[in-house]
Amino acid sequence: MPLPSKRKTTSNCVYNTKSNQHYQQRQQIARTFLGLCIILTAIYTLQKFLPALAWGTVFAIATWPLYIRACIKWPKAAKNSVLPLLFTAAMALIFIIPLTILTLQAIGEAQNTLHWLQHTQEFGLPLPKAINQLPFGKNTITQWWKTHLSNPKNISVLLDSLNNNGIIITRTVSTQIAHRGTLFCFSILTLFFLYKDGTSVIQQCHVASCRFFGKRGVSISRQIVDSIHGTVQGLILVGIGEGVFMGVVYMLTHAPHPALFGVITAIAAMIPFCTAIAIGTVSLLLLLQGSALAGIITFCIGLFVIFIADHFIRPALIGGTTKLPFLWVLLGIIGGAETWGLIGLFLGPAIMATLNMLWRNWTKRERTEKYDKI
Numbered sequence: 526m527p528l529p530s531k532r533k534t535t536s537n538c539v540y541n542t543k544s545n546q547h548y549q550q551r552q553q554i555a556r557t558f559l560g561l562c563i564i565l566t567a568i569y570t571l572q573k574f575l576p577a578l579a580w581g582t583v584f585a586i587a588t589w590p591l592y593i594r595a596c597i598k599w600p601k602a603a604k605n606s607v608l609p610l611l612f613t614a615a616m617a618l619i620f621i622i623p624l625t626i627l628t629l630q631a632i633g634e635a636q637n638t639l640h641w642l643q644h645t646q647e648f649g650l651p652l653p654k655a656i657n658q659l660p661f662g663k664n665t666i667t668q669w670w671k672t673h674l675s676n677p678k679n680i681s682v683l684l685d686s687l688n689n690n691g692i693i694i695t696r697t698v699s700t701q702i703a704h705r706g707t708l709f710c711f712s713i714l715t716l717f718f719l720y721k722d723g724t725s726v727i728q729q730c731h732v733a734s735c736r737f738f739g740k741r742g743v744s745i746s747r748q749i750v751d752s753i754h755g756t757v758q759g760l761i762l763v764g765i766g767e768g769v770f771m772g773v774v775y776m777l778t779h780a781p782h783p784a785l786f787g788v789i790t791a792i793a794a795m796i797p798f799c800t801a802i803a804i805g806t807v808s809l810l811l812l813l814q815g816s817a818l819a820g821i822i823t824f825c826i827g828l829f830v831i832f833i834a835d836h837f838i839r840p841a842l843i844g845g846t847t848k849l850p851f852l853w854v855l856l857g858i859i860g861g862a863e864t865w866g867l868i869g870l871f872l873g874p875a876i877m878a879t880l881n882m883l884w885r886n887w888t889k890r891e892r893t894e895k896y897d898k899i
Contacts, residue, residue: 576868577708581715583871584616585723586750587757592720609720617713623788630785741886745879752849752878756871759843760858763834764794771804774826778819780807795870797858800831843874853877 571578592612595603602608719726734742768791775783786807793799804827811820840851849857854874861873 574708574711576866577711578715579868579872580708580712581719583753583757583868584712584716585719586753587761588612588616589723590754592723606721609717612720613713613717616716620709623792626784626788630782745882748879748882749875752843752875753871755843756858756874759839759854760795760870763838763842765791767791767794767800767830767834770830771827774823775807778811778823779816780819780823781810781814794834796862796867797855800834801827804828804831849874849878849881853881 568575592608595608595612599608602611730746731743734746738745768787768789771790772783772787775786780786786803790800790803790807793803804824808820808824808827811817811823840854843849843851843854854877857873857875857877858870859873861869861871861876863869865872
């Protein structure tokens with residue numbers, strides 16, 4: 526039997542190598558397509574819980590340096606899941622305590638409001654004393670008030686329409702509270718597991734970013750983490766500081782429910798342009814009580830605090846860590862909140878900071894000098 530020639534053997538090996546390479550490429554394309562389908566299916570399955578996962582991740586990133594220090598100090602508690610449980614409970618209490626205060630105050634105010642509504646339906650709404658102290662427009666406002674609000678018949682028609690709308694609003698608010706409460710529970714649960722398995726999650730994310738994007742992926746992930754740290758400090762910590770300071774001001778000016786409005790001011794201070802609404806409401810209540818000077822002083826102090834916080838403290842905290850101009854920080858916060866909701870307050874600056882870093886890397890002087898020589 527004649528042996529095959531060398532040329533024929535070599536051609537067969539080349540053909541087999543090419544076919545194997547082609548076969549491997551098709552396998553790679555199929556695996557990539559399968560992986561994308563699995564990822565998209567998982568996202569579609571968890572779409573309603575993605576905000577909870579995002580909130581849990583933001584909480585974990587914001588408190589991770591403090592958690593690492595605690596792990597170094599108490600290593601046994603970290604291994605036994607005691608420390609993750611304590612940190613998770615502390616984070617939950619940070620949100621539960623203010624919400625409990627607001628709920629208790631709201632229940633008390635609801636009872637007072639019911640008594641006020643009953644009294645108003647019987648006797649009408651009396652003219653506030655502050656209207657008599659107005660420098661102009663006093664007579665016009667007084668006449669309109671007596672015609673529409675002081676008469677019990679007119680005020681009853683108005684209150685009946687408000688009650689019908691109030692029932693619809695109450696149902697909507699109850700549904701939203703139940704939904705937000707469920708998401709909060711899943712966020713806290715996500716936070717616990719991120720504390721417990723955070724080290725392995727960070728290593729896996731590091732390996733995945735290196736495989737997909739190389740060294741640039743690590744720098745991008747660090748920029749995102751730094752921007753979230755800066756945003757948390759600039760929004761939450763500064764907001765709490767504004768709420769505490771203004772709560773003391775409310776107490777000194779004898780505003781109604783200073784603790785409640787201090788918490789409301791702190792929450793409003795975390796959202797751009799909402800602090801002035803809370804402070805303006807308290808100032809208006811002081812004016813209606815007849816304390817015109819106290820209302821003006823409270824409003825002026827509030828504007829000064831807002832100016833200092835928004836123009837000096839927040840830009841230094843957020844822009845300092847992200848190396849981002851304040852205009853881009855502001856656009857990221859507002860655009861993120863409008864697009865993604867409250868979680869967008871943290872995602873927006875992170876996206877803008879990452880975009881700014883990519884732009885700076887793309888437009889380095891070394892590259893521009895090469896183009897200038899050409």
